[in-house]
Amino acid sequence: MSTFVKIFTMKKTIFIFATIVLNTLIGKTQAIDSLTIYYFQNFPYAYNEGGKVKGIEIEIIEEYINWMKQKKNIALKLSYKPFTEFSSFYNAVKNGSPYVVGLGSITNTPEREKEVSFSPYYLQNVSVLITDGRIPTIKNKSAEEVSKVLNGLNALVVNKSNHTQYLNELKASYLPNLKISFTETQSKVLETIAADKASFGYVDIVAYWSFLKNNPSKFLKIQKLFSETKEYLSFAMPKNSGNQPYLSEFFESGFGFTSTKTYRQILEKYLGYEIIDAVEIK
Numbered sequence: 001m002s003t004f005v006k007i008f009t010m011k012k013t014i015f016i017f018a019t020i021v022l023n024t025l026i027g028k029t030q031a032i033d034s035l036t037i038y039y040f041q042n043f044p045y046a047y048n049e050g051g052k053v054k055g056i057e058i059e060i061i062e063e064y065i066n067w068m069k070q071k072k073n074i075a076l077k078l079s080y081k082p083f084t085e086f087s088s089f090y091n092a093v094k095n096g097s098p099y100v101v102g103l104g105s106i107t108n109t110p111e112r113e114k115e116v117s118f119s120p121y122y123l124q125n126v127s128v129l130i131t132d133g134r135i136p137t138i139k140n141k142s143a144e145e146v147s148k149v150l151n152g153l154n155a156l157v158v159n160k161s162n163h164t165q166y167l168n169e170l171k172a173s174y175l176p177n178l179k180i181s182f183t184e185t186q187s188k189v190l191e192t193i194a195a196d197k198a199s200f201g202y203v204d205i206v207a208y209w210s211f212l213k214n215n216p217s218k219f220l221k222i223q224k225l226f227s228e229t230k231e232y233l234s235f236a237m238p239k240n241s242g243n244q245p246y247l248s249e250f251f252e253s254g255f256g257f258t259s260t261k262t263y264r265q266i267l268e269k270y271l272g273y274e275i276i277d278a279v280e281i282k
Contacts, residue, residue: 133219
């Protein structure tokens with residue numbers, strides 16, 4: 001091989017390598033400046049009203065965008081993608097790019113931590129068992145009492161939600177013949193119970209509060225003995241997330257975002273006084 005050919009080949013190799021490195025750096029710069037928000041439409045967490053995206057989770061993520069600009073000098077280009085089915089939303093987040101953040105009133109659980117990354121908690125959650133208001137109140141957790149009240153009723157739950165586990169536990173402990181059906185929204189669970197005395201199911205307490213606020217004539221009740229209180233909501237991200245470290249700092253630096261006046265104002269904007277104390281991170 002001639003000296004000229006060797007030099008030409010070497011220069012070509014260097015050029016190709018430099019191009020790859022440059023494209024990689026450009027790609028990383030473009031990625032870190034972009035943030036795609038996948039959101040599950042679920043009032044009052046995240047929803048579209050009059051063409052504008054609103055809600056508790058939306059306003060918190062907007063505060064995060066402001067924080068990134070002020071504290072990290074990173075101006076994120078924001079885009080939103082809505083979902084109407086929780087299972088589709090969750091799978092999209094799990095399989096998303098490093099610069100996707102999912103807002104879906106997602107309960108942080110050990111099982112989900114194996115599949116996605118989570119931000120620190122932004123809200124406490126209470127899962128409540130709802131029946132028609134005319135169904136007797138369960139007074140104790142004896143097999144006889146639970147069977148007397150719920151036997152013969154049908155259960156409804158959001159597909160792939162943490163509420164599925166609670167209904168399965170109820171079935172295993174008290175109601176071996178319980179029929180469990182699945183839907184994609186908590187509002188559908190509540191609408192079905194309100195229309196059919198023979199149905200019951202689990203929902204988040206905020207979803208229950210919101211439903212009653214919009215349907216004050218409906219007679220539903222919480223079976224309080226079966227409330228699940230040790231739950232927390234977080235934002236979810238793919239395992240290779242580029243935003244997880246920043247979101248952790250946003251929520252936890254200083255006394256933490258949930259200790260701020262802004263956080264409290266966001267909750268007061270979307271929730272009533274009767275529900276805030278039950279869900280606010282303190």
